[in-house]
Amino acid sequence: MSSPPAKRIKVDVEQEACSTTGEHKQENTTLPWGEHCVGITEFVNASIPGFTGIIKHRYTDFLVNEIDEEGQVVHLTDFSLPKSTPLEPPKEEVPLLSLEESVSNLTDLLGNAETPLEIQKLFESKEEEPQHVFIEAIDDKEKRTKIHQFFKNAFDRKLVTEASDGRIKVRYVAEGVDRRDRKFQRKRNDWNVAEGDFCRFVLHKENKDTMEAVNMLSKVMKMSSKIFSYAGTKDKRGVTAQWVTAYHVKPERLLGLNKRLRGMQLGNFGYCKNKLDLGDLKGNRFSIVLRDVTVDSQEIIDQAVTTIKDKGFINYFGMQRFGSSGAPTHTIGKAMLLGQWEQAVDLILMPREGESGDIAEARKAWAEHHDPKKALEVFPRKCVAETHILSAFAKSGQQRDFLGAIKMIPRNLRMMYVHAYQSYVWNHMVSQRIQLYGSDRPVVGDLVLANESELRELEEADVSEDGDEESGHVAVKVLTEDDLPQYTIYDVVLPLPGFDVVYPENEIGGKYNQLMSQDGLDPRDMRRNVKEFSLPGSYRKFMAKPENVSWQTLKYTDADASLAQTDLDRLAGIQEPAGVPDGDHLALRVAFSLSSSQYATMALREILKTETTGSFHLALSQKANQPQI
Known part of the structure; x- marks a missing residue:
């Protein structure tokens, strides 16, 4: 039995009008800007009544903790410094010789008194005449080595030696060490950690995106932002925790920044051999508070959250992918x-x-x-x-x-625009797929991956460092009638348009042509004269199913009361808010884990059956006389 028709949500917030595309264009060409403008129109279970709740009234209402490649949820838990094993044991410091000892010992080493006296004059002249002194050619290699070593602890280390036409040239260097030597030694010896070249730490940030936080770190440290790397970017409006790696940065230095940083804390320091790359994570753990919930019964909430727990939600690209209405x-x-x-x-x-x-x-x-x-x-x-x-x-x-x-x-940003168009097409196609065939089972002509491990979502990590969009051909299978019993709706993928993808062999394949032709584009001709805008395409799962779903409702009175426990709260011994039994307002606290390319706002949309645009929820906050903080 197919899913019931999508429930249309009436948006009662004044927003800018947008023109919709495809079949929706005939319905209404001046609908306000919202999810329908980018193809987000359907629900898994539209029969459950919707209700309102404010998303991100406070940025602390939206907690995001990265899930690393080992499946561990990343939390900021301590500020201790790690122990390290030196690559080389520290060498014992050899005491400097006095001037008298320097001249005397050099005389013994060279076997004559004249050259050491010239070198003493060079030392005392401080770059006046003579500017250098030559020690005549010495055939004995061992003796030459001893002479070079001798000057490293003599004459206050202000004289250096170098080979010159078979002789040894002695020069005066004002700072006591050859500047070229110093640069070389700094590169070699500043980092002496056997555990790896990178310091790994947890970045805990509030109300700023990952790039902004990293730029702030690099500015405070007066270092290039390129020394930092991370597995994924976390949005601004929320409290997030994620791993970051820093090349040859000592944890002591990072720890010392905590007193100077606003809205950021660094901790859980350690060492690792490899830097993080985009995509080096399994997903994210979300803990979200929906405020000022208005609903007819607790049963509706339970049914709605149970739907995403048992059936999942449509894996739409969320509204943050498309920017604002002025210029999506x-x-x-x-x-x-x-x-x-x-x-x-x-x-x-x-x-x-x-x-x-x-x-x-x-x-x-x-x-x-x-x-x-x-x-x-x-x-x-x-x-x-x-x-x-x-x-x-x-x-x-x-x-x-x-x-x-x-x-x-910047390349990632300019590619984001063309990726957004692919996402726009994909959203429309998944809505068409549901309208035609429902969302409960595969149908003939649907696509599934030939090898599940090959799934590559359309993410920034798909852009290679040499500037080419990676193709990485992924094999898919077109389902026949005989295949259907072997697969579920959670196996079905839809292509993001490109020159290296297969399109569904049912009505949806033709829908790609219909939609994109209205924009003057051909889904099967995505190569461009400007090579970087040639898009190979990729595949994305039709449905998303969160893991470890939990929820509870609680009442509160103060509109701005804290209703979530951050990692910093936990470190400070602040308990998770329990609410007020006879409070005037109702909140829903929901938590779940998603894969890295899935949008939490789309899970919330399935629960609420309302818009997830920022302007919609800002209007709800204003309507409730609760300005966002």
Whole structure:
């Protein structure tokens, strides 16, 4: 039996209008911006009534703890320093010789008094004449070695030796050590840890995204952000914990930063041999509080959460993938795929509906004057794409090389736009799949992976360091009638459009053509003249099923009361809030684990049956007279 038709949710929040694509276009062309604009329309079980609850009223209502490759949930639990084994045992310090001892011992070593006196004069001259002294050629290699070694602890280490045309040249160096020597020694000896070249630590952050946190660390430490690496980026509005690796950074130094950092703490220090790469994780553990819940009965809540526990939810790409209504990321990506570089630049730079503050003023300044240098002065640094485009215009002195300006945007960010278009298509196709065939079982023509371990989601990690989109062909099987008993709906995948994927051999295959042709694109022709925008495509599971699902309701009175326990709370001995039995408000506390490419907001959407856009929940907060904090 197929799933019932999707329940349409009426959005009562005033938002910008958007044009929908495909079959929905005939239904309504001026619907407010929301999930339907990016293909998010269906539910696994639409028969369960929806209810309202505010997502992320406080950023502490959204806790995210990384699950590492060993399946361990990452928590900040201590600030102790690790023990290490030195690669080489420390050498005993040899005491410096006095000037008198230096001259006397050198005289004995050379077997003459004249050269040591010249060297003494060099030492006392401090780079005045003579600038160097030669020790004449010595045939005995062992003796030459002894002479070089001698100067390392003589003459206050301000004289250095080097071979020169068979002789030994003695020079004066003001700081006591050859600068070239010092640079070499620093590279060799500063890191002396047998356990590996990397310090691994837990980054616990509040209300800032991972890149912002890492940039803050590198700025405080006056080091390049490239020394830090991590398995995945965590969103800004929440409290998150994840592993980070740092190349040749001592844990003592990182620990010392905790007193200076705001909204961040570092701990659980250790050493490892390899750095983290994007994708080196199993997923994330979410602990989420939904506030000001309005529902007819506890039974509805229990049924809704039980649905995602037992059946899962539709594995849509969440709204954060698509940005804001003013210039959704997928529309910028579509322009790039069409080679409409000027339009892509305009979508990134020009004014947007609904924006205010510094960014709105900066866009207005650009639209009025088209002066990249002046615009750069007012655009906030956090507007990465905008500032890189404007910098390209300012440096080149002309504003017509739109592709060149786009290429100045950091690669992961510019590829995010075209990936967003793929995600937009995928969302629409999964909704079409449910409308045609339901969400409870595979059908003939569906796709499953030939080898489950080969699944590669469309993530930033799919972009190789040499700048090419990785193809990594994944084999899939097209289901026949005989295959159906061997597979479940959780095996079914749908392709993200590209030149190296197979499309379903049922009605959904044709739906890709119908949707993308309206945008002037062909799902089977995704190669481009600009190589980096040639998309091989990949596959994504149709359904997502969370693990270790738990939930409870609690009442509270203070609208801004803390209702979650962070790692820092736990370290401080603060117990998890228990609520107030006779409180005026109801909250739902839900926890679950997801794979790395799955969106918690889409699980919440299946529970609530309401929009998950930030503007929708901001409006709910305002309606309840609870400004977001």
